[in-house]
Amino acid sequence: MTQISLPRTAGRAGLAAAAAALLAFGMAAPAAADPAPYEGAVTGTYIGNAENGTGVKLDGGSAPTSLFKLKLEDGTILTTYCIDFRTSIVSQAKYVEDEWANYPGQGDFAEPAKVHWILQNSYPNVSAEALGAAAGVDGLSQKDALGATQAAIWHFSNGMNLKADGNSANVKKVYDYLVGNAEDLPQTSEPEATLSITPGTAEGEAGSKVGEFTIETSATSVPVVVDAPEGVELVDLATGEPVTTVENGDKVAFDVPADAAAGEASFSLETTAKVATGRLFKGAEVKTQTLITAQGGETKVSASASASWTEKTGGEEPTPSPSPSEEPSETPSPTPTPEPTPSETPSTPASPKPSSPADDRPSLPVTGGALAGLVAAGIAALGAGGGAIYLSRKRKAAGTSTED
Incomplete structure (x- = not known):
């Protein structure tokens, strides 16, 4: 099979694209980690x-x-x-x-x-x-x-x-x-899952709401324990209000002020879960016999999630220019030249004298009758010159004949 080589420019373009892809994907920050595999489950x-x-x-x-x-x-x-x-x-x-x-x-x-x-x-x-x-x-x-x-x-x-x-x-x-x-x-x-928070981690930037954590629980209401820097609050995404308890289906996020330094926060939930008769339990780490509950009971279950953020980007805002009333201009205004006082007796105006056209001013084209006059003058000059030459040659010829 014939091997086809790419032009050098195409090769360079491919290398550039590959480098861009590595920067965009291969060197990107790692994705948010999943929560612990059995967090929230019994x-x-x-x-x-x-x-x-x-x-x-x-x-x-x-x-x-x-x-x-x-x-x-x-x-x-x-x-x-x-x-x-x-x-x-x-x-x-x-x-x-x-x-x-x-x-x-x-x-x-x-x-x-x-x-x-x-x-x-x-x-x-x-x-x-x-x-x-x-x-x-x-x-x-x-x-x-x-x-x-x-x-x-x-x-x-x-x-x-x-x-x-x-x-x-x-x-x-x-x-x-x-x-x-x-x-x-x-x-x-068969009861549904007792308690979970999805996702387990989130990332964002100061000045925004970081995360969209969804709560799933079979409990009526679950108290929330928040660990966050001062000024950062866990809020309900629907209302924007800080939360101290959550219910099934609630969506919450960390509200991070715009001037907050880079940091992180977390929150945790704990509730009592009922394990009903007939619930399946499978091996979590090894292959082992699968079990089913003969009698139910109650137990504590917990779940947690965390978020991190960077400082707000965008650079410093430009400093506004001072208004004229606050700071005078450094360049003084030019002093106006006083107008001359008109004399009582009007002076006789000088004869108008045409000014020479500026060097960069285009001259007017020659058209119409002016062009015809110039042509006629040229023809006349040619005729006069030809006649003079003719008479001169005739005179020379006549002088030559007399000498002979």
């Missing part, structure tokens, strides 16, 4: 088993059953079931609350709405005695109640079926009751 750590149940045999294999303890950041402990049959749980694994649609485990989280119904209508939300009565089992133990509940959850979360043989009769009977009566609980019963 997070916790798996710290062990709360209670063990009866082991069960499924068509996919045998498994022990347990209620797991999930310790939240504020110390609250939730009890959870497994919804990821084929993944083992990791000791001290970090977990974060998320939506059902973001289930990360092996196998489909097939029917979460029916899992939700089972959680609401079985152990431990319903006592073993009450669950046994509903299923027609006398003296149902807590271990059997737990085992049957976990087996029923796996049926709808991972498509697992309890085997007819090899299981406790009471476990099988409660399992059949739960699977046969499970209903879809609408997903609207």
Whole structure:
């Protein structure tokens, strides 16, 4: 293939464009950092088993059953079931609350709405005695109640079926009751995210409102803690008024005075969040078993955001010129020349004398009759000259003849 070289000018233009692109993009300030990945979400750590149940045999294999303890950041402990049959749980694994649609485990989280119904209508939300009565089992133990509940959850979360043989009769009977009566609980019963601020950081210039932070919370009202230099306020973008509390959907920004030095500010939110039964928790840092809350609770959640700004640019404003009344002009006004006093007897005007045209003044073109006269004079002069030459030659010729 023939190689085509660009002209030198085109190469130079390309280098200039590349340099400009590097200045504009490659050397630009780094983009605002995203907030902490799980800020505002409920997070916790798996710290062990709360209670063990009866082991069960499924068509996919045998498994022990347990209620797991999930310790939240504020110390609250939730009890959870497994919804990821084929993944083992990791000791001290970090977990974060998320939506059902973001289930990360092996196998489909097939029917979460029916899992939700089972959680609401079985152990431990319903006592073993009450669950046994509903299923027609006398003296149902807590271990059997737990085992049957976990087996029923796996049926709808991972498509697992309890085997007819090899299981406790009471476990099988409660399992059949739960699977046969499970209903879809609408997903609207799954609470939305509890607290978040978007974006997490913003940049700007003094003399403007820096940031457009959007608040999302399930709380009615959340108090705001602001850390900012004197004169800088966190304001509601809709009203321009300083804020001390925020609600879901509010948009706020830092109002930075024009004379402020370069600086930064931040604000934080904290509220009590309700963790409902049926909330999904997935591994935050390692691959581990996905959990779902067996019983809800309350916990503290927090979120924060920050902003930075540079000094106002644009240079110094020009100094206005002083008005004439404030400062006199340095150049004195010329003294007017007095007009001469007219004499009583008027003087005789001198004969007008035409002035010579200025050197740079164009002369008038010769046109019309003047041009015709000049031509006639020229012709006459030519005729007179020719006649004189003729007479002179004739005289010389005559003199020559006489001498001969």
